[in-house]
Amino acid sequence: MNSLQYHLSNKNYIIERMESLKGRYNLRILMGYVDIEDSDLAIQGLTKLGIDNDWCLNIIWSHEEGARYIQSYKSVSKKGPQLIVGENQSNDNFQASLDCLTQIKGINTNNAQDLLIKFGSFAEIVKAPTTTTMLIDGIGQTKIKEMLKVFQTPFFPKDNDEQKKDDLEKNKYKKYKKSSNSHENWNMSSNFNKK
Numbered sequence: 001m002n003s004l005q006y007h008l009s010n011k012n013y014i015i016e017r018m019e020s021l022k023g024r025y026n027l028r029i030l031m032g033y034v035d036i037e038d039s040d041l042a043i044q045g046l047t048k049l050g051i052d053n054d055w056c057l058n059i060i061w062s063h064e065e066g067a068r069y070i071q072s073y074k075s076v077s078k079k080g081p082q083l084i085v086g087e088n089q090s091n092d093n094f095q096a097s098l099d100c101l102t103q104i105k106g107i108n109t110n111n112a113q114d115l116l117i118k119f120g121s122f123a124e125i126v127k128a129p130t131t132t133t134m135l136i137d138g139i140g141q142t143k144i145k146e147m148l149k150v151f152q153t154p155f156f157p158k159d160n161d162e163q164k165k166d167d168l169e170k171n172k173y174k175k176y177k178k179s180s181n182s183h184e185n186w187n188m189s190s191n192f193n194k195k
């Protein structure tokens with residue numbers, strides 16, 4: 001883990017370290033800890049270094065987040081590529097659920113994986129009580145509020161024009177129903193009078 005503040009004061013350190021590890025590992029990860037206010041240029045510089053030297057870059061904003069990344073990497077280090085590349089439908093569902101969950105504000109890949117591992121499916125996550133969800137590391141009230149907001153929002157919210165059209169259709173149906181009932185009543189009374 002490299003502090004951006006340290007990187008800005010010792011730019012050659014990362015370059016020398018990357019050179020010393022070149023070709024030694026299949027996967028090389030640089031974790032940058034954001035500990036400065038204006039971090040955009042420093043992150044751009046690290047991104048360029050990572051791309052030029054074939055390194056993956058993880059930017060973190062807290063030590064806890066960094067620890068979760070390391071923990072996740074360690075937990076899958078002995079597993080084969082089947083964990084990532086799915087050959088069957090269940091892996092496709094897992095990846096689709098992972099992609100969907102990470103679109104929620106504040107939910108990162110580690111959070112999404114932990115949720116899916118704990119609950120088994122996206123549907124079970126949606127149904128889960130908040131007290132159970134809060135027991136997962138990295139999931140607090142703020143993230144739960146964001147999840148609930150997404151889960152409880154309709155897919156296709158009606159705008160005012162659509163709502164007005166629906167109201168008009170309902171009113172037309174009510175008027176039709178009312179007029180057809182009065183017409184039937186008229187027919188019944190006229191038939192009754194004929195006898």
